[in-house]
Amino acid sequence: MPGSQHSALGSLVLISAVVGFSVGAFAYTAGWLTPGRLTPMELVAALAPPGGPALGHRRNHAKGVCFTGNFEANGNAVALSKAPLFIAGRYPVLGRFNLATPDPNAADPTVRVRGIGVQISAPDGNVWRMALIDPPVFAVSTPQGFYDLLEASKSKNPDAMKGFVAAHPEFAAFGEWASKAPWTASYAEVTFNSLNAFIFTNGDGAKNAVRWSLRPETQPVTIAVEDFAKLGPNHLEEDIIDRVSKSPQRWTLVLTVADPSDPTSDPTKAWPPERRTVEAGTLVVEKIEQEADGPCRDINFDPTVLPDGIEVSDDPFPAARSAAYARSYDLRTSEASQYPRTAASAKP
Amino acid sequence: MTGITTRFSSAQRLLHWLMAVGILAMLFIGVGMVSTIGQRYVALLVTHKTLGILILVLAVVRLVVRFISGAPALPPDLPLPMKLAAHLSHLALYLLMIAMPLIGWAMMSAAAYPIVLYGGVRLPPILPQSASLHAVLWSAHFYLAFAFFALVVMHLAAALFHGLVRRDGVLQTMLPGK
Numbered sequence: 001m002p003g004s005q006h007s008a009l010g011s012l013v014l015i016s017a018v019v020g021f022s023v024g025a026f027a028y029t030a031g032w033l034t035p036g037r038l039t040p041m042e043l044v045a046a047l048a049p050p051g052g053p054a055l056g057h058r059r060n061h062a063k064g065v066c067f068t069g070n071f072e073a074n075g076n077a078v079a080l081s082k083a084p085l086f087i088a089g090r091y092p093v094l095g096r097f098n099l100a101t102p103d104p105n106a107a108d109p110t111v112r113v114r115g116i117g118v119q120i121s122a123p124d125g126n127v128w129r130m131a132l133i134d135p136p137v138f139a140v141s142t143p144q145g146f147y148d149l150l151e152a153s154k155s156k157n158p159d160a161m162k163g164f165v166a167a168h169p170e171f172a173a174f175g176e177w178a179s180k181a182p183w184t185a186s187y188a189e190v191t192f193n194s195l196n197a198f199i200f201t202n203g204d205g206a207k208n209a210v211r212w213s214l215r216p217e218t219q220p221v222t223i224a225v226e227d228f229a230k231l232g233p234n235h236l237e238e239d240i241i242d243r244v245s246k247s248p249q250r251w252t253l254v255l256t257v258a259d260p261s262d263p264t265s266d267p268t269k270a271w272p273p274e275r276r277t278v279e280a281g282t283l284v285v286e287k288i289e290q291e292a293d294g295p296c297r298d299i300n301f302d303p304t305v306l307p308d309g310i311e312v313s314d315d316p317f318p319a320a321r322s323a324a325y326a327r328s329y330d331l332r333t334s335e336a337s338q339y340p341r342t343a344a345s346a347k348p
Numbered sequence: 349m350t351g352i353t354t355r356f357s358s359a360q361r362l363l364h365w366l367m368a369v370g371i372l373a374m375l376f377i378g379v380g381m382v383s384t385i386g387q388r389y390v391a392l393l394v395t396h397k398t399l400g401i402l403i404l405v406l407a408v409v410r411l412v413v414r415f416i417s418g419a420p421a422l423p424p425d426l427p428l429p430m431k432l433a434a435h436l437s438h439l440a441l442y443l444l445m446i447a448m449p450l451i452g453w454a455m456m457s458a459a460a461y462p463i464v465l466y467g468g469v470r471l472p473p474i475l476p477q478s479a480s481l482h483a484v485l486w487s488a489h490f491y492l493a494f495a496f497f498a499l500v501v502m503h504l505a506a507a508l509f510h511g512l513v514r515r516d517g518v519l520q521t522m523l524p525g526k
Binding site for chain 2: 327
């Protein structure tokens with residue numbers, strides 16, 4: 001019957017349309033139809049040096065060394081957050097000192113930014129991971145700005161950085177720090193900063209925006225970068241191994257509480273120095289291990305891994321970092337054979 | 349045409365449609381979250397984990413109900429290749445409904461991520477930490493997700509084919525009504 005043939009054809013067209021729409025919506029969601037969307041894949045790819053990434057290693061902050069120790073909470077921060085690891089007590093810590101470079105073999109004096117990854121575990125399963133760096137402010141206001149910075153710094157166009165700086169006036173404070181801040185010759189003398197703001201919620205439900213720092217107990221000794229270079233390409237690692245073998249190294253966890261008027265979404269803007277601070281406890285680094293066999297090797301210090309009582313704020317970076325760190329982690333764990341473990345360094 | 353008139357039980361139909369929404373949402377959230385660095389990433393990830401566990405629970409319940417209630421027979425005049433395709437694709441769908449959440453959970457475990465769902469609900473790891481296991485499970489989760497989506501789209505197209513072209517009552521077995 002021609003009528004039913006006609007309707008069967010119409011039905012097939014309808015079915016094709018449903019399939020086409022479904023596949024199209026899926027492709028759109030996956031970003032395949034929007035090449036302009038900045039994806040974790042592109043952001044991580046942009047970190048790679050011209051010769052390509054170091055396979056099996058973190059795509060950024062690739063040079064590092066593992067540590068273990070404890071966080072000794074003094075109980076003061078319970079007023080700010082109900083996170084169980086702020087209740088006075090000792091909580092196991094796993095961490096990593098690192099340099100902000102995609103090259104795991106970079107010489108220490110060639111890397112301006114130093115970092116620390118920390119994981120604090122509470123007995124009830126709550127885990128707090130963080131990755132802090134030593135500049136007092138971040139370089140750019142948005143993840144897209146960070147991508148633009150990576151592209152500009154790698155560009156063969158000699159005016160690329162000039163163009164970037166002109167387009168990103170917020171870069172000035174970081175640029176000033178990078179060119180003028182004094183160097184030190186030890187991880188033990190570095191103050192590490194969260195830069196990103198997070199929301200702390202206490203037991204009564206009161207919320208505060210908080211940034212934090214790890215302030216060393218060791219007094220920093222500044223050194224000219226030329227003199228630092230004379231100490232060798234791996235001095236920071238050798239130094240921290242030596243120091244920790246003699247005695248545990250300590251940092252105070254200092255929480256800075258925002259005023260309601262302070263910007264929480266822009267890590268290039270420091271909060272006024274008179275803001276209230278709370279000393280939450282002490283990070284005690286007790287043992288250093290080489291990364292190749294160390295416990296930090298396959299840990300992703302994702303800053304959105306947070307305990308109850310801490311959550312992300314309107315700062316766009318923790319989400320972007322989480323997405324990019326996951327991409328880096330997925331890549332490097334699939335390349336693990338390229339970064340062999342060395343049984344020799346596994347001895348205690 | 350007199351098709352099959354029996355339907356799946358109302359519990360089976362409820363489970364089917366709940367899971368249809370859940371699984372489609374899951375697949376879209378999955379491809380969406382791995383391709384964004386936006387602030388929604390954090391919420392998408394926790395939704396993906398929570399919904400995944402929910403789907404795992406519903407899939408187990410559904411299998412039990414299926415063994416108890418059975419399923420309406422396919423039309424006797426359905427060509428053998430289509431019958432075979434129907435049986436195999438349903439087997440694959442059931443396998444994926446159960447395997448995908450388990451692979452995701454295992455993958456998170458092997459990476460030593462804390463597994464935190466909505467409301468701060470914490471799940472224990474189901475595997476020890478292992479970079480090589482993580483790499484294998486990650487690939488499985490990634491590629492099976494596309495296979496799962498392809499199967500869901502084929503399932504949808506086949507259901508519409510039964511309902512609009514063959515009009516053999518197969519679609520009606522899963523539609524609301526008495």
